Amino acid sequence: xxxxxxxxxVFVVLGxxxxxxxxxxxxxxxxxxxxxxxxxxxALPESSLLDDREDKTAGLPATSPSAWHxxxxxxxxxFVYSQNTANPNVINMDVFLEIALDPFINxxxxxxxxxxxxxxxxxxxxxxAVAIGGKLGDKxxxxxxxxxxxxxxxxxxxxxxRNTIGYHAEMGHYNIDLGSGNxxxxxxxxxxxxxxxxxxxxxxxxxxxxxxxxxxxxxxxAQVPAEENGKMVQVWKLLKPFDLAVS
Amino acid sequence: MQTxxxxxxxxxxxACSARIEKVLERKPGIASxxxxxTTEKALISFDPSVITVEDIIAAIEKIxxxxxxxxxxxxxxxxxERKQQEIHTLWTKFIISAxxxxxxxxxxxxxxxxxxxxxxxxxxxxxxxPLIYALAELxxxxxxxxxxxxxxxxxxxxxxxxxxxxxxxxxxxxxxxVLYSLYxxxxxxxxxxxKVDALYFETAxxxxxxxxxxxxxxxxxxxxxxxxxxxxMGLAPKxxxxxxxxxxxxxxxxxxxxxxxVVVKPGAKxxxxxxxxxxxxxxxxxxxxxxxxxxxxxxxxxxxxxSINTTGTIQFEAEKIGSDTALxxxxxxxxxxxxxxxxxxxxxDKVSGVFVPIVCLIALLAGAAWFLGKGFSVNDWDxxxxxxxxxxxxxxxxxxxxxxxxPTAIMVGTGKGAENGILIKSGEALEIAHKIxxxxxxxxxxxxxxxxxxxxxxxxxxxxxxxxxxxxxxPIAKAxxxxxxxxxxxxxxxxxxxxxxxxxxxSGKHIKIGRGIEVFADGEYLGKIAVSDKPKQTSSAAxxxxxxxxxxxxxxxxxxxxxxxKIAKQVGIEHVLAEVLPQNKxxxxxxxxxxxxxxxxxxxxxxxxxxxxxxxxxxxxxxxxDVAMESADIVLMRSELTDVPTAIDLSKKTIRNIKQNLFxxxxxxxxxIPIAAGLLYLLGGPLLNPIFAAAAxxxxxVSVLTNALRLKNFKGGAVK
Numbered sequence: 001x002x003x004x005x006x007x008x009x010v011f012v013v014l015g016x017x018x019x020x021x022x023x024x025x026x027x028x029x030x031x032x033x034x035x036x037x038x039x040x041x042x043a044l045p046e047s048s049l050l051d052d053r054e055d056k057t058a059g060l061p062a063t064s065p066s067a068w069h070x071x072x073x074x075x076x077x078x079f080v081y082s083q084n085t086a087n088p089n090v091i092n093m094d095v096f097l098e099i100a101l102d103p104f105i106n107x108x109x110x111x112x113x114x115x116x117x118x119x120x121x122x123x124x125x126x127x128x129a130v131a132i133g134g135k136l137g138d139k140x141x142x143x144x145x146x147x148x149x150x151x152x153x154x155x156x157x158x159x160x161x162r163n164t165i166g167y168h169a170e171m172g173h174y175n176i177d178l179g180s181g182n183x184x185x186x187x188x189x190x191x192x193x194x195x196x197x198x199x200x201x202x203x204x205x206x207x208x209x210x211x212x213x214x215x216x217x218x219x220x221x222a223q224v225p226a227e228e229n230g231k232m233v234q235v236w237k238l239l240k241p242f243d244l245a246v247s
Numbered sequence: 248m249q250t251x252x253x254x255x256x257x258x259x260x261x262a263c264s265a266r267i268e269k270v271l272e273r274k275p276g277i278a279s280x281x282x283x284x285t286t287e288k289a290l291i292s293f294d295p296s297v298i299t300v301e302d303i304i305a306a307i308e309k310i311x312x313x314x315x316x317x318x319x320x321x322x323x324x325x326x327x328e329r330k331q332q333e334i335h336t337l338w339t340k341f342i343i344s345a346x347x348x349x350x351x352x353x354x355x356x357x358x359x360x361x362x363x364x365x366x367x368x369x370x371x372x373x374x375x376x377p378l379i380y381a382l383a384e385l386x387x388x389x390x391x392x393x394x395x396x397x398x399x400x401x402x403x404x405x406x407x408x409x410x411x412x413x414x415x416x417x418x419x420x421x422x423x424x425v426l427y428s429l430y431x432x433x434x435x436x437x438x439x440x441x442k443v444d445a446l447y448f449e450t451a452x453x454x455x456x457x458x459x460x461x462x463x464x465x466x467x468x469x470x471x472x473x474x475x476x477x478x479x480m481g482l483a484p485k486x487x488x489x490x491x492x493x494x495x496x497x498x499x500x501x502x503x504x505x506x507x508x509v510v511v512k513p514g515a516k517x518x519x520x521x522x523x524x525x526x527x528x529x530x531x532x533x534x535x536x537x538x539x540x541x542x543x544x545x546x547x548x549x550x551x552x553x554s555i556n557t558t559g560t561i562q563f564e565a566e567k568i569g570s571d572t573a574l575x576x577x578x579x580x581x582x583x584x585x586x587x588x589x590x591x592x593x594x595x596d597k598v599s600g601v602f603v604p605i606v607c608l609i610a611l612l613a614g615a616a617w618f619l620g621k622g623f624s625v626n627d628w629d630x631x632x633x634x635x636x637x638x639x640x641x642x643x644x645x646x647x648x649x650x651x652x653x654p655t656a657i658m659v660g661t662g663k664g665a666e667n668g669i670l671i672k673s674g675e676a677l678e679i680a681h682k683i684x685x686x687x688x689x690x691x692x693x694x695x696x697x698x699x700x701x702x703x704x705x706x707x708x709x710x711x712x713x714x715x716x717x718x719x720x721x722p723i724a725k726a727x728x729x730x731x732x733x734x735x736x737x738x739x740x741x742x743x744x745x746x747x748x749x750x751x752x753x754s755g756k757h758i759k760i761g762r763g764i765e766v767f768a769d770g771e772y773l774g775k776i777a778v779s780d781k782p783k784q785t786s787s788a789a790x791x792x793x794x795x796x797x798x799x800x801x802x803x804x805x806x807x808x809x810x811x812x813k814i815a816k817q818v819g820i821e822h823v824l825a826e827v828l829p830q831n832k833x834x835x836x837x838x839x840x841x842x843x844x845x846x847x848x849x850x851x852x853x854x855x856x857x858x859x860x861x862x863x864x865x866x867x868x869x870x871x872x873d874v875a876m877e878s879a880d881i882v883l884m885r886s887e888l889t890d891v892p893t894a895i896d897l898s899k900k901t902i903r904n905i906k907q908n909l910f911x912x913x914x915x916x917x918x919x920i921p922i923a924a925g926l927l928y929l930l931g932g933p934l935l936n937p938i939f940a941a942a943a944x945x946x947x948x949v950s951v952l953t954n955a956l957r958l959k960n961f962k963g964g965a966v967k
């Protein structure tokens with residue numbers, strides 16, 4: 001009996017150690033998210049993905065260091081993510097959605113009533129936009145041969161800030177948590193998913209700022225399942241899906 | 248026909264004992280088989296010219312159980328040690344499985360709890376790290392399965408032999424849960440992360456843990472039920488002081504031989520049975536008879552193993568050793584009774600025999616019905632739901648409680664009887680005793696002291712009578728002899744006529760003493776001796792107690808009606824059968840039975856043996872003869888009539904306990920199986936989680952055992 005107990009203890013210790021050592025390799029969601037993001041990026045038209053040092057038309061001024069800007073179909077909205085979180089940009093956000101405010105203003109929004117971390121970008125060269133996201137941290141991203149690629153930058157984010165990456169089973173989407181109930185989602189398989197990318201916004205700050213969520217053009221106000229305090233609940237969200245038309 | 252007791256190992260539920268009985272009953276040469284799950288013993292009656300014990304053992308082992316000849320006296324300790332070791336092993340297994348199952352249950356349930364948010368390691372969050380989460384659950388369930396491997400080895404073997412038992416239910420249920428979870432783990436690896444919601448590792452782990460807990464509690468409770476036997480066994484001393492070559496020597500009890508002179512000092516236990524050769528003392532025989540007052544012993548008196556010498560040093564000659572001592576006989580008698588089955592167990596045995604296959608069928612049908620029903624009606628082809636139903640039905644339905652309901656109560660009941668000096672020889676006797684509505688009491692030695700005294704002498708007949716009666720064993724003869732102090736006359740042609748008296752030739756005359764103790768010489772009446780026998784102090788109270796239990800009391804005696812009615816009046820008996828010849832006592836009992844009475848006959852003499860055998864229950868007074876005790880179903884070790892109502896009361900309480908146990912065991916399954924099959928869910932209620940099914944199943948066995956153990960509180964002599 002004592003030998004059997006000892007064998008079981010050894011087995012469990014070895015097993016638990018293996019889980020700890022191979023945690024990253026066994027992280028199917030984290031690894032899957034990076035792969036799917038890479039595929040999504042590769043499927044984007046060349047003009048839709050810009051390093052902001054090249055993005056002279058972007059609503060946001062060039063930042064140093066740079067970020068990747070993914071323009072979504074319609075060119076009014078984009079997802080921006082940092083190339084190195086060690087160096088904060090001027091709006092101090094590592095990942096964020098930059099969305100056009102016009103539909104919200106038309107639905108009753110008073111931009112000045114949005115929370116402070118919703119940064120309204122009032123630029124003459126572009127329609128009014130708002131940056132919704134946050135600072136992930138201050139980890140330094142190292143690139144092999146100094147070759148900064150969109151996939152590699154995202155891999156760093158998924159690696160250093162793994163807890164922000166999740167999986168939305170009902171939609172077959174991976175997502176990155178932008179804080180305050182906002183998310184950027186992309187399809188696990190863009191070949192089969194009709195909604196390749198989805199912007200997910202918490203409607204509460206907008207409603208508080210005067211928006212009638214049912215009247216925001218181009219956005220859907222709907223209930224979606226979400227984990228809240230460890231339990232799955234139905235929550236209201238403002239959703240904007242994009243189809244990259246990849247087959 | 249030969250009877251053999253075998254120790255059976257490897258039985259886990261009533262289906263196992265039923266299976267062994269079924270297989271052996273089919274063997275030619277076997278007359279009867281009774282397998283007791285609680286004592287783990289088989290009592291087999293067989294014709295040795297047709298089948299040998301070895302054949303029987305082989306037949307039992309062929310179906311997967313171990314059969315061994317019961318250990319002899321010195322090996323009993325080892326057997327007890329083995330059982331203790333078994334309990335220790337079960338507890339160890341339970342603790343190990345609990346150590347792994349508790350965290351397993353935590354990580355499975357904590358993310359799902361809606362009321363409170365429990366701390367949970369981020370690196371295991373099921374939606375973020377589904378594979379790591381699944382592997383962590385797998386890592387925790389493997390040790391639990393390893394600890395409970397016996398459920399699988401025994402369960403699947405039994406299933407393959409088409410004789411599924413409780414282990415088969417556990418094995419199939421938990422294997423289904425684990426295999427399905429492994430499949431879903433593979434699905435997670437393949438990219439279907441949602442399958443993290445379809446892991447049932449914790450179900451398997453917790454089921455095994457709870458069953459092990461139930462088994463551990465069951466083993467402890469079983470141990471408690473046989474405490475009476477343990478107490479009896481513990482009474483025998485380990486050594487004896489014998490005189491060999493004029494030297495006192497302390498030797499192991501097993502080395503004492505018949506004829507040895509044994510020395511017992513004050514405070515020491517009598518090691519074997521024998522007759523006192525030297526010394527006087529008082530001996531406490533309460534452990535054998537229940538009688539609290541020490542009994543005076545002098546040369547010529549019998550002493551019994553395990554009784555305690557209180558005052559003086561005595562020497563006695565060993566006459567009965569080993570398994571022949573009174574203590575060994577009592578232990579065997581109690582063991583046999585505890586191993587026997589009461590007729591009330593027949594229904595439970597029948598049900599247990601077919602229970603497991605039927606449950607397997609119900610589980611399959613219920614699972615399939617829900618899968619197809621939901622699939623066709625609402626297009627919801629829900630494998631997990633059907634699997635939950637399948638596992639729950641398998642796990643909740645276990646015949647353990649059914650199998651334990653009767654034997655545990657009988658074990659405690661007969662053990663409690665033994666503690667009170669009431670030896671109940673079989674489960675059947677215990678059961679029938681509760682139905683008794685008429686008690687027939689022998690007068691002499693049962694109601695009365697059995698030591699009559701001369702109270703009057705009419706005519707000069709004492710010398711003649713004493714000379715003749717000294718050749719008789721009759722209590723009246725002894726009273727006359729005891730009363731006479733003179734010289735005896737020589738007697739020729741002595742003859743005792745049963746039920747009539749004695750006769751013989753003295754000084755050329757034919758002397759006859761008839762039933763009324765009238766003395767005749769060559770047919771001429773010479774005179775009469777009157778004797779009187781006092782009722783025992785407790786007789787009146789015992790009869791009042793019996794009457795209080797709505798039991799008719801009949802006194803039966805060969806004495807004259809006048810004498811009989813006098814005694815009957817003293818003790819409060821109205822119905823007297825007097826002047827009944829010994830050979831007619833059984834007929835009187837039969838008459839009562841024919842009138843619809845369930846009769847207990849209480850007696851002590853050889854002449855009572857036929858009536859004891861004829862009665863529904865024969866109760867022998869312990870101070871009586873071996874023949875009477877052999878013929879009886881219940882033996883009262885003390886010569887107290889108050890033990891008769893106590894025995895009947897014990898029987899009633901035991902049978903009531905058995906009925907309660909059977910009610911709960913049957914009721915549990917009757918209610919549990921439909922709930923597990925989704926009946927409540929169908930009516931809008933909740934679906935039974937297999938984990939709760941396992942808990943309920945374990946609790947059912949434990950509750951039955953706990954209820955049986957309540958009998959340990961039985962107090963002898965508590966009848967009002």
